[in-house]
Amino acid sequence: MKKIIIILMSxxxxxxxxxxxxxxxxxxxxxxxxxxSLTDFSFPDPSTNSPIVQWNWEYNGSTISTQQNADYxxxxxxxxxxxxxxxxxxxxxxxxxxxxxxxxxxxxxFFTGGNxxxxxxxxxxxxxxxxxxxxxxxxxxxxxxxxxxxxxxNAVNPSCTTVFNNAGSNQVLFIVSELQWNGxxxxxxxxEIIQIDSCFTGINDTKNNTKRKIIKNIDLLGKxxxxxxxxxxxxxxxxGLIEKKFIIE
Numbered sequence: 674m675k676k677i678i679i680i681l682m683s684x685x686x687x688x689x690x691x692x693x694x695x696x697x698x699x700x701x702x703x704x705x706x707x708x709x710s711l712t713d714f715s716f717p718d719p720s721t722n723s724p725i726v727q728w729n730w731e732y733n734g735s736t737i738s739t740q741q742n743a744d745y746x747x748x749x750x751x752x753x754x755x756x757x758x759x760x761x762x763x764x765x766x767x768x769x770x771x772x773x774x775x776x777x778x779x780x781x782x783f784f785t786g787g788n789x790x791x792x793x794x795x796x797x798x799x800x801x802x803x804x805x806x807x808x809x810x811x812x813x814x815x816x817x818x819x820x821x822x823x824x825x826x827n828a829v830n831p832s833c834t835t836v837f838n839n840a841g842s843n844q845v846l847f848i849v850s851e852l853q854w855n856g857x858x859x860x861x862x863x864x865e866i867i868q869i870d871s872c873f874t875g876i877n878d879t880k881n882n883t884k885r886k887i888i889k890n891i892d893l894l895g896k897x898x899x900x901x902x903x904x905x906x907x908x909x910x911x912x913g914l915i916e917k918k919f920i921i922e
Contacts, residue, residue: 693718693765694725696757704776704859705750711743715759715767727760750777750804777804778859779814781849790872791840799831801849804859813852820845837869 697714711730717723730738730745732755737745747753752774760766779801786796797818803810818828821844823835837843847863 692720693763694723694759694761694767696759696767696769698755698757698769698771700755700771700773702774702776702853702855702857704778704853704857705747706778708744708746709773709775711738711745711755711757713741713757713759715757717761718765721761721763723761723763723765725759725761727758727766729758731756731758747775750775776853776857776859777806778861779804779810779849779851781847781861781863783818783847783863783865785867788872789837789867789869791837791869793872794834794836795867795869796834797828797832797845799849801831801861804851804853810849811852815850815852815858817848818845819847837867840869840871843867843869 694715694717697716699712699714701710703709713728715725715728717725728739728741729736730740730743732745732753737743752772754770754772756768756770758766758768782800782802783797784800786798789795799816801810801816802808816829816831818833818835820826820828820835820837822839823837823843825835828835843866845865845867847865848860849863850858850860852858
């Protein structure tokens with residue numbers, strides 16, 4: 674009579690119930706030009722507590738890092754799919770895909786209206802372009818003009834005026850900060866040279882000018898001023914010539 678031997682193989686219960694680790698991560702929203710930080714938030718299988726020993730970060734099918742946490746710099750703004758693959762010490766793995774956004778910064782720009790004369794208000798009008806290309810800039814955005822030697826020396830409104838104290842080249846710094854949906858500000862900075870003219874009227878030939886006699890020197894309000902006053906002067910000569918002048922020593 675043949676004997677039938679039945680061998681029962683014992684399989685550990687924890688292997689039958691093991692699901693492996695769970696992949697997860699968080700990231701910091703950023704503006705173009707800044708690296709996005711990818712922070713691992715994966716956790717092991719609670720039934721085995723087998724530690725996670727491998728991480729693989731992928732973008733567009735290529736590995737960008739094998740560290741637990743990664744930084745990556747995108748060269749264009751837009752939305753991107755990032756995949757994290759984790760493997761534990763038992764060889765079980767899991768992956769997750771998260772869509773992240775790199776915000777486009779605004780493009781700072783302004784124009785000044787008309788001729789810019791010394792002593793007259795120079796007007797500035799914001800014509801900045803939002804990051805998404807659709808005006809206007811998002812609500813909560815901010816503006817900052819830094820005029821330097823002018824009155825006022827700075828302004829925080831998108832459109833404003835100032836009076837420069839010096840003729841010639843004046844540097845203006847313009848900073849635009851656009852608010853994104855998550856409280857992130859994207860910033861653009863513009864530096865431009867504004868030419869301020871003396872805008873003298875009347876005789877340009879100083880030799881001929883010395884032959885004339887000044888009979889009155891007043892300001893724009895009609896008040897008498899000293900001949901060499903550094904304020905804006907309206908000079909009236911004895912031959913009827915009227916000259917607008919700013920004395921610079």
